[in-house]
Amino acid sequence: MSPGGGLNEHERSLYSRQIRLPGVGESGQLRLKAAKVLIVGAGGLGSPAALYLAAAGVGTIGVADPDKVELTNLHRQILHGFDTLGLPKTVSAAEALSELNPGLILPLHPDGLTAGNAMDLVPRYDLVLDGADNFATRFLASDAAVLAGRPLVHGSVLRSEGQVISLVPGAGCYRCLYPVMPDASQVPTCSEAGVLGAVCGIVGSWMASEAVSLLLGARKASRVLQIDAERGLCRPLALQRDDRCPCCGNTPSIRSISPETYRPVCASPPSSMPDHPLEISVKEAAAALAAPTPPVLIDVREPDEHAICRIPGARLIPMGQVPARLAEIPRDAVVLVHCHHGGRSLRVTQFLRAKGFASVSNVKGGIDAWSREIDAAVPRY
Numbered sequence: 001m002s003p004g005g006g007l008n009e010h011e012r013s014l015y016s017r018q019i020r021l022p023g024v025g026e027s028g029q030l031r032l033k034a035a036k037v038l039i040v041g042a043g044g045l046g047s048p049a050a051l052y053l054a055a056a057g058v059g060t061i062g063v064a065d066p067d068k069v070e071l072t073n074l075h076r077q078i079l080h081g082f083d084t085l086g087l088p089k090t091v092s093a094a095e096a097l098s099e100l101n102p103g104l105i106l107p108l109h110p111d112g113l114t115a116g117n118a119m120d121l122v123p124r125y126d127l128v129l130d131g132a133d134n135f136a137t138r139f140l141a142s143d144a145a146v147l148a149g150r151p152l153v154h155g156s157v158l159r160s161e162g163q164v165i166s167l168v169p170g171a172g173c174y175r176c177l178y179p180v181m182p183d184a185s186q187v188p189t190c191s192e193a194g195v196l197g198a199v200c201g202i203v204g205s206w207m208a209s210e211a212v213s214l215l216l217g218a219r220k221a222s223r224v225l226q227i228d229a230e231r232g233l234c235r236p237l238a239l240q241r242d243d244r245c246p247c248c249g250n251t252p253s254i255r256s257i258s259p260e261t262y263r264p265v266c267a268s269p270p271s272s273m274p275d276h277p278l279e280i281s282v283k284e285a286a287a288a289l290a291a292p293t294p295p296v297l298i299d300v301r302e303p304d305e306h307a308i309c310r311i312p313g314a315r316l317i318p319m320g321q322v323p324a325r326l327a328e329i330p331r332d333a334v335v336l337v338h339c340h341h342g343g344r345s346l347r348v349t350q351f352l353r354a355k356g357f358a359s360v361s362n363v364k365g366g367i368d369a370w371s372r373e374i375d376a377a378v379p380r381y
């Protein structure tokens with residue numbers, strides 16, 4: 001900063017294309033320079049997000065990640081390269097980020113975000129950007145952000161679909177969407193399901209864009225962005241605070257960070273839902289639907305997709321309407337959920353399980369697989 005407190009000539013030139021944006025200006029650029037962002041997870045999402053925030057002139061970027069750079073990271077974690085293989089990701093990230101902004105202040109947190117340090121770290125920052133690869137850290141980051149009154153941008157990605165959740169303090173939190181941490185053994189990870197590096201780039205860039213809007217004070221409401229790279233879609237959905245939320249509701253049960261709350265839930269026996277796996281194939285779905293007591297089939301696509309093709313008997317409840325239409329989904333029946341390719345319906349399945357629907361399974365591959373393997377009369381799109 002120049003002695004007068006404004007931008008110096010070098011900074012004015014460096015950020016000139018951004019300063020001319022109506023929502024930024026010199027005051028906005030100064031606001032970004034004064035801002036402190038905590039990046040939780042310097043991986044596939046944290047990499048692009050941190051690079052864009054550094055390039056945008058955010059003055060302080062803290063990096064929390066306990067891992068070291070591995071070969072399998074490099075196709076998507078673009079903060080890191082062959083020259084930093086084996087180094088802590090915090091160190092590797094700091095090298096890359098300081099190249100973009102030599103004046104950047106880079107506090108490194110090589111223990112990652114933990115239940116032990118969350119309430120020390122989070123209040124030191126103005127915003128938390130969560131690109132963690134596990135539910136325990138996601139819930140921890142959200143709860144700590146709520147308790148510290150900080151905005152949070154969350155991102156996640158699976159296969160070719162992603163989700164960005166921007167949370168304004170007092171206007172909803174991660175637990176308003178997912179009240180209970182899912183069993184880790186029931187949720188496929190990127191290492192199992194696969195992920196395209198460029199999709200991480202899309203989602204991470206959205207996260208950076210949302211973070212800049214929040215830092216500039218341009219965002220007053222929380223929202224969810226559902227990104228489908230294969231279909232070329234991004235749907236914004238409003239997120240409302242849930243009065244019954246255990247963290248930000250009217251009578252919250254989470255009032256402090258307790259380590260027991262964030263132990264990864266993977267010890268429960270996989271036989272707890274033997275008849276209702278998280279995902280089933282279209283062949284298994286077809287057999288179940290032909291049985292004397294068929295399951296309830298829910299289609300979570302959009303009406304324009306439903307107009308193109310549908311599986312007979314399926315009830316249409318578009319993904320964005322599911323939270324408001326839970327009463328239409330029976331709790332005492334087996335429920336199958338499908339979408340176009342199986343990504344959105346997997347998220348709905350996880351959401352419904354978190355809401356206490358135990359007998360819910362996702363139809364893997366969606367109606368596209370149904371068309372290819374079960375009924376060729378169903379048009380593909």
Ligand SMILES: [Zn+2]
Binds near residue numbers: 175176177246248
């Ligand atoms: Zn909440």
